[in-house]
Amino acid sequence: MSRLSSVLLIAFSALLLSACAARRIPGSDIEDTKETRAILQVLEQYQTALQQKDAAGVLALVSPSFRDDLGNTNPSDDMTYATLQQQLPEQLGRLTDVNVSISVREIEVNRNEAFAVFYYDSSYRVSRIRDPQRSDSDLARMTFRKEDGQWKITKGL
Numbered sequence: 363m364s365r366l367s368s369v370l371l372i373a374f375s376a377l378l379l380s381a382c383a384a385r386r387i388p389g390s391d392i393e394d395t396k397e398t399r400a401i402l403q404v405l406e407q408y409q410t411a412l413q414q415k416d417a418a419g420v421l422a423l424v425s426p427s428f429r430d431d432l433g434n435t436n437p438s439d440d441m442t443y444a445t446l447q448q449q450l451p452e453q454l455g456r457l458t459d460v461n462v463s464i465s466v467r468e469i470e471v472n473r474n475e476a477f478a479v480f481y482y483d484s485s486y487r488v489s490r491i492r493d494p495q496r497s498d499s500d501l502a503r504m505t506f507r508k509e510d511g512q513w514k515i516t517k518g519l
Contacts, residue, residue: 479503
């Protein structure tokens with residue numbers, strides 16, 4: 363085989379392999395599928411609802427089976443959909459100057475279950491006179507379940 367034939371064969375093979383590679387969402391390492399885009403949309407809606415202090419908007423994204431142990435083994439402070447319905451409007455109502463930014467790092471989908479890993483950066487004030495601006499940022503994980511054709515949050519608010 364000539365040198366030119368070898369180069370052409372390698373180039374053609376590389377082209378075929380790149381055509382078979384999974385497409386990625388621009389600017390990320392996240393596979394571009396209908397499901398990952400749907401989960402990204404839920405996260406965008408979540409971000410918007412938080413910024414607008416829209417408790418009903420957040421709750422619309424949450425599964426009735428939602429349960430979060432808040433990172434500890436004490437069951438007395440576990441958050442369920444029912445406690446979220448009671449507490450979220452009051453908690454969001456106490457905040458002002460809310461700004462939230464979410465940067466998704468990873469999404470993994472396995473049939474009707476999925477999770478997303480994201481970095482969030484938030485700033486806000488608690489509604490008190492002269493309360494300083496507060497900020498939080500961290501890496502977080504949110505889990506989802508597909509219910510009636512819609513991805514719903516099951517853990518990780």
